[in-house]
Amino acid sequence: MSSSHPVSGPSHLRWLIGLFNVGFLVLFFWFTGFVVNDIGEIPAPSYAELESELIDPNLLKSQLQFQQELELTRSELDAEQRRLQTLRGETDSSQKTMDQLLEFQRLRVEKSMAISVDEQTAMAVAQRQFFEKQDQYQQRAAAVTQLNEELLSLEQQQKKLLAQLDESRQPVHREYEQRMEQHNWKVALWKLGVLIPLLLAVCGLFWGMRKGTYAAMVLMAVLAVSARVISVMHDHFPSQYFKYIFLGVILAVVGRTLAYLLRSRAHPRAEVLLKRYREAYEAFLCPVCDFPIRRGPWKFMAWTAKSVLKITPPVGNPNEVSDEPYTCPACSVSLYEKCVQCNSTRPSLLPTCPQCGFAAAVVPDSTRR
Ligand SMILES: [Zn+2]
Ligand SMILES: [Zn+2]
Numbered sequence: 001m002s003s004s005h006p007v008s009g010p011s012h013l014r015w016l017i018g019l020f021n022v023g024f025l026v027l028f029f030w031f032t033g034f035v036v037n038d039i040g041e042i043p044a045p046s047y048a049e050l051e052s053e054l055i056d057p058n059l060l061k062s063q064l065q066f067q068q069e070l071e072l073t074r075s076e077l078d079a080e081q082r083r084l085q086t087l088r089g090e091t092d093s094s095q096k097t098m099d100q101l102l103e104f105q106r107l108r109v110e111k112s113m114a115i116s117v118d119e120q121t122a123m124a125v126a127q128r129q130f131f132e133k134q135d136q137y138q139q140r141a142a143a144v145t146q147l148n149e150e151l152l153s154l155e156q157q158q159k160k161l162l163a164q165l166d167e168s169r170q171p172v173h174r175e176y177e178q179r180m181e182q183h184n185w186k187v188a189l190w191k192l193g194v195l196i197p198l199l200l201a202v203c204g205l206f207w208g209m210r211k212g213t214y215a216a217m218v219l220m221a222v223l224a225v226s227a228r229v230i231s232v233m234h235d236h237f238p239s240q241y242f243k244y245i246f247l248g249v250i251l252a253v254v255g256r257t258l259a260y261l262l263r264s265r266a267h268p269r270a271e272v273l274l275k276r277y278r279e280a281y282e283a284f285l286c287p288v289c290d291f292p293i294r295r296g297p298w299k300f301m302a303w304t305a306k307s308v309l310k311i312t313p314p315v316g317n318p319n320e321v322s323d324e325p326y327t328c329p330a331c332s333v334s335l336y337e338k339c340v341q342c343n344s345t346r347p348s349l350l351p352t353c354p355q356c357g358f359a360a361a362v363v364p365d366s367t368r369r
Contacts, residue, residue, distance in 0.1 A: 017216070021216055021217065021220050022220075024217060024220045024221075025220040025221075025223055025224050026224075028220060028221050028224035028225070029224040029227055029228060031224075032195065032198070032224060032225060032228040033228065035194060035195075036191050036194075036195070036228065036232060039187065039190045039191050039194065040187055040191070042183070042186065042187055042190065044180065044183050045176065045179040045180060045183055047172075047176050050172055050175060050176050050179070051169070051172050054168075054171065054172045054175065055165070055168050055169065055172060056168065059161070059164065059165060059168065060165075062161065063158075063161050063162070063165055066154065066157060066158045066161060067158070069154060070151070070154050070155065070158060073147060073150055073151050073154060074151065076147060077144065077147040077148065077151060080140065080143055080144050080147055081144055083140055084137070084140045084141060084144055087133065087136055087137045087140055088137060090133050091130070091133040091134055091137050094126065094129045094130040094133050095130055097126050097129075097130075098123075098126040098127060098130050101119075101122060101123045101126055102123075104119075105119070105123065184236055185236070187236065188232065188233075188235075188236030188237065191232045191236070192229065192232060192233075195225060195228055195229050195232060196229065198225050199222070199225045199226060199229055202218060202221045202222045202225055203222055205218050205221075206218040206219055206221075206222050230246065230249075233245055233246070234246075274350075274351065274362070277349040277350060277362070278350065281293075281347055281349070281350060283303075283305045283308045283309075284298060284303065284308060285304075285305055285308070286328040286330065286331060286333065286335060287333075287335075287349050288328065288331045288333045289328060289330045289331035289333075290304075290305070291328055291329065291330035291331065292304075293326065293328070293335055295324075295326050295336065296323070297313075297314040297315065298314060301314060323336075323344070323345045324336070324345065325337050325338060325345055333348075333349075334348045335347065335348055335349065336348060339353040339355060339356060339358060340358070340360070341353060341356045341358035342355050342356035342358065344356070348362070349362050350362060
């Protein structure tokens, strides 16, 4: 007998089961994440490959050559400018030496003193050095000017080339975007191709086991896979499609649940009905219309479902307590009646007679499913 009456179990066990249900959900979601990630490893189209495929290789090559040439010219110009700087210093210093010697000679001439041969030689050497340096300086300066011009022309040519390249890169960009989109769809289809059958499988399993012991566990798997399907759709589908798919699914689920709730209110299932009867009898209220069941010592009292817990139950004289059949005066439903087996009084809307244990069908068969 006991196996047909599910027991809710001690509270710590229920807590533990709830906790493990959540754990199972998270782990299953995680697991599907690994699967989806592995599928996402399908190689994506490479931009570099596409470029080398679609752009004239000569154009790319000459662009590279120009780049190298430009860099070389820039570093040459840089070195030349530094040399020029050094030469300027040297020229300046030899000019200073010469000026000093000239000043010295001028003073000698003013004082009518003779200039020695050594002094004359030194003067000649200084003069020669100065002119040499100046010569070199002019040559270097000319080289720098030429390099600058070369650089300018190279830069202009490169500009033209880059514009040309930019133009020829546009179809590459378009092609790349197209291929990326195709790739994205391919990956999404692969992922959903694995996830949707999995979802159908766990849904089928849940439907088959929905009244069994493991229903909650399978439901967690259903929720985990559903969440993964939604996340994959969100990642891969353009938002204008995704929002319709997502809303459609949510609408279907909410609509289905609402329909179920409305149906179970209109035609409650046997167990729901029995639960309602039990709770009403516990509160001494008519299960059909909530009118107080005023039997025996409760005859002159009034209460509601809320206040019944706070009032002290009246104690009647056991000899005087009548246990007679009782019908709700408000809705005319029989609430206590004679047991067909033992003839004692029993609650009409509860399944079993408390005296003899005779079980009667109190809920019409039509509500059983
Ligand atoms: Zn009633
Ligand atoms: Zn009985």
